[in-house]
Amino acid sequence: MRPEAAVAADYERFHAAADFLREHDDFLVVSHVQPDGDAVSSTLAIGWMLSKLGKTFTMMNEGALPTKFGDLPGFEHVLSFTDQAPERLFRHVVSIDCADFARIGRVSELFAPEAKLLNIDHHPTNDGFGSCALIVPHAAATVEIIYDLAVWMGLELDVPFGNCIYTGLLTDTGGFRYASVTPKVMQTAADLLKLGVIGHRLAEELLEKLTYPQILLLQKGLASLQFAYDRKVAWLHVSLDDMAAIEAASEDLDGLVNYPRNVEGVLVGLLFKQRGPTTWKISLRSNTVNVAEIAQHFGGGGHIRASGCTVEGDLQEVVERVIRKVGETLK
Numbered sequence: 001m002r003p004e005a006a007v008a009a010d011y012e013r014f015h016a017a018a019d020f021l022r023e024h025d026d027f028l029v030v031s032h033v034q035p036d037g038d039a040v041s042s043t044l045a046i047g048w049m050l051s052k053l054g055k056t057f058t059m060m061n062e063g064a065l066p067t068k069f070g071d072l073p074g075f076e077h078v079l080s081f082t083d084q085a086p087e088r089l090f091r092h093v094v095s096i097d098c099a100d101f102a103r104i105g106r107v108s109e110l111f112a113p114e115a116k117l118l119n120i121d122h123h124p125t126n127d128g129f130g131s132c133a134l135i136v137p138h139a140a141a142t143v144e145i146i147y148d149l150a151v152w153m154g155l156e157l158d159v160p161f162g163n164c165i166y167t168g169l170l171t172d173t174g175g176f177r178y179a180s181v182t183p184k185v186m187q188t189a190a191d192l193l194k195l196g197v198i199g200h201r202l203a204e205e206l207l208e209k210l211t212y213p214q215i216l217l218l219q220k221g222l223a224s225l226q227f228a229y230d231r232k233v234a235w236l237h238v239s240l241d242d243m244a245a246i247e248a249a250s251e252d253l254d255g256l257v258n259y260p261r262n263v264e265g266v267l268v269g270l271l272f273k274q275r276g277p278t279t280w281k282i283s284l285r286s287n288t289v290n291v292a293e294i295a296q297h298f299g300g301g302g303h304i305r306a307s308g309c310t311v312e313g314d315l316q317e318v319v320e321r322v323i324r325k326v327g328e329t330l331k
């Protein structure tokens with residue numbers, strides 16, 4: 001399916017999103033807390049589009065972006081709310097890759113009471129918050145939607161924009177390995193390569209290279225590996241003390257959840273990451289099980305095969321509650 005055909009299938013929503021970008025100005029562009037590759041790339045791609053449209057805008061996240069995306073165009077212009085929140089409110093907001101409003105985090109404090117919000121996302125659990133919502137659950141990544149929107153709006157694409165889109169596709173599909181990869185995704189990737197994007201360099205930088213803290217976290221995480229339900233469920237945990245001892249950043253945890261998921265016979269893999277004294281962020285991955293339902297049970301959400309949630313309690317209690325729920329899903 002070409003971008004034009006994809007847009008035709010959701011014409012009204014794409015038309016409304018295009019009008020939102022064309023008719024307003026002075027935008028605040030925000031993605032979800034602890035942004036991944038799709039969130040960062042989508043933010044920068046929207047910034048690129050707004051520049052092409054001659055708009056003024058501010059790009060912001062609750063915290064700092066992962067440094068491994070530092071070569072993407074516009075990266076240095078994304079503000080951290082924690083470090084440098086502007087003393088003003090915004091009336092026009094573009095929310096990127098946020099499965100629910102809470103995922104925006106503290107940046108929402110900068111929304112004016114009458115703010116209009118364009119919600120662009122691909123998570124099937126998104127409830128369509130905002131005054132205008134462009135939700136395409138069958139898209140492999142939010143950048144896929146943004147690419148279709150840019151093509152449909154007739155913007156002249158270039159390599160910087162292409163690098164953003166390719167990065168989002170690459171990271172959110174696990175290097176084009178997940179079930180979300182469709183012929184359209186591969187055609188989009190091919191079109192970006194024709195545009196001049198050097199895909200293998202992006203793959204090497206973003207998927208192959210490991211930081212020293214990542215190696216130490218892998219060592220620490222695998223030492224905590226446990227199984228349940230006849231080894232159909234496996235999980236790791238990483239504490240704040242582990243992170244501090246290794247001097248690791250949140251981004252160094254990327255990909256760690258895949259190790260328990262990839263063990264032969266495992267149906268659901270989980271990573272328990274400590275975020276506070278009694279706060280645990282849980283990432284769930286599966287090749288066959290709808291982990292979005294499990295995450296939603298605990299107030300989270302995401303994709304059918306990749307979701308997350310946050311649960312309060314001590315580690316043993318949290319693990320028992322979550323693993324029990326996973327076991328119920330397997331029955």
